Structure formats: C-alpha cells, structure tokens
Amino acid sequence: MTKKLTVDDCHVRLQIWDTAGQERFRAMAPMYYRGAQAAILVYDITSEESFTDMNTWVEELKKTMADDMVICIVGNKVDLAANQREVTVTKAAEYARQVLGTECPVYEVSAKEDDGEIEELFLQLAQILVGKKYGHEIAWKQPTSQLLEEQDATTISKSTCC
Template identity: 65%
Template sequence: MTKKLTVDNCKVRLQIWDTAGQERFRAMAPMYYRGAQAALLVYDLTSQESFAELHSWIEELKRNMTEELVIIVVANKSDLTSRREVTEDQGREYVTRVLGPETPLYEVSAKDDDGTIEEIFLDLTRVLVDRKQYSMPPNKKKQPPIHVEDPPVQSSSCCGLF
C-alpha cells in the first residue's frame, strides 16, 4: 500500500507493508523491512497474547535493523473498553522500558477512528523528514520505502530521495 502525505512543504510517499503480525509472514518479514526507515508495531489491547507477541517483533527488528529505525507502538481496539486486557499504563511502561521514553505509544480504534491514525502517519513522516533535513543518506544507490519529492513552489534541502 502507498500513502502520500505533505509535511513541511515536502511531498512524501510512504510504502506500507502490513504483515498483520501473523506467524505465516514471520519468515518473509526480513523482505518487508529491508531498507525500512520506520516500523509501526500494532497490538490488540484486548489480548494479552497480542501484547506479549510485541516483544518478539521488537527483538526481530533489533536483530535486523539499525538504531536509526523509527518505531511507533500502537494499541488497537480502544473502542472495546469492557474487553481490555492491557492497560495504557502497562503498554506505556513496557514501551518506555524496552524502547525508551521517546518512543510514542498511541491507543486507537481502527473501527471508530477519530483521526488519530492519520496523525500517527503524519507524526512518523515528520520525524523522517526532520532526519532527512539534518543528515545525508549513507547509500544513495538503494531506494528505501520513503521518498520525499520536491514541492511545487519552493525547493529546500529536505526534499529529494532518501
């Protein structure tokens, strides 16, 4: 799936790979995240099992990715309050302990989205655009899954391929 956003006058095209966390995709995961600059890790807050599985995905990313990878954690199904098995405090404590206090944790309902999901993608894109403005890519030969295109009116150092 491709999602186009404009952040800080830069047009950005995100390539999004959704494995749905399913075990059958585990062997193919390295193919999905090769060259990735960010990961959204989503768990079901009505399932302790889903929350526990978050750990194996984080370890998988740590084994195969660089420290520069932007990670955002998302707890889904916030509309099912009576079925909640993982509290927001539990999620936040885990994310802070394992990934650091700067790692965002969002609680959302994909069913009843109030705009938070779009905001997650915008926040993620802002971080990636900010990094692009202040650093040069290590290898321009590879074409990673996020592309920043020149804005129609002005040109700035944030715009180009990375």
C-alpha cells in the same frame, strides 16, 4: 498500501505492509521491511497475548535494522468495551520506555471507528522522518485524543497526555 503526505514542503511516501503479526508471515517479513526507516507495531488492547507477541517483532527489528530506526507501538480496538481491555496505556508506555528506550507516545486507535488518530500517527511519523533526514530533532507530540489508565474497573477518562 501507500500513503502520501506533505511535510514542510517535502513529499513523503509511506509504504505500509501489514503482516498481521502472524507466524506464517515471519519468514517473509524481512523482505518487506528491508531498508525501512520506521516500523509501527500494532497490538490488540483486548489481548495480553497480542501485546506480548510484539516482543518477537521488536527483537527482530533491533537485530536487523539500523539503530536509529523509529519504532512506534499502537494499541488497536479502543472501540470495544472498557471491561474487555487487557493492556493498559500505562503498561504500553512503560514497555516503550524500557524496551524501545524512547519516550514515544503510545497511540490507541480504532481501525473500525477511526476518529483521525491514525492519520495523526502517520503525519507525526512522517514529520519525524523528514526531521531526521535534515538533521533536525523532532520529538513525538502527545496524541490529541488518548485513552488513559482506567480510573476504576468501569471508567476510562480521556486526556491528551499519557
């Protein structure tokens, strides 16, 4: 899939390769991300195993890609019931800080019921990549619609900060 965006009068083409994180694609994955400037790693918020499996991909990218590669993590399936959640935003944000060494926001989206968060993610990623190309430091902005840590067992509040 190719996504075309315009950022500060620069035309950006994002090539998106979905390997579904499956083991059978692992050997082919380096062909897809060779020369990549960014990676978006997606996990299922209702699956702790999916979140943990992301470590393998992070390590693979760190071994084979440039140190300044932009890596962003995204939780998917926020459309499912709150009681199905196994990975909190707080846990994912802590992972990003510790493992990726960055303060990038943790996006949470629903591929099924996209409310614009996915487009926002692609746009921010493109802005950061264009900024890097021209030597400008551009920080991640907090997602405009972000699920936060559960307040109790049944309630999740919406906020623009994580």
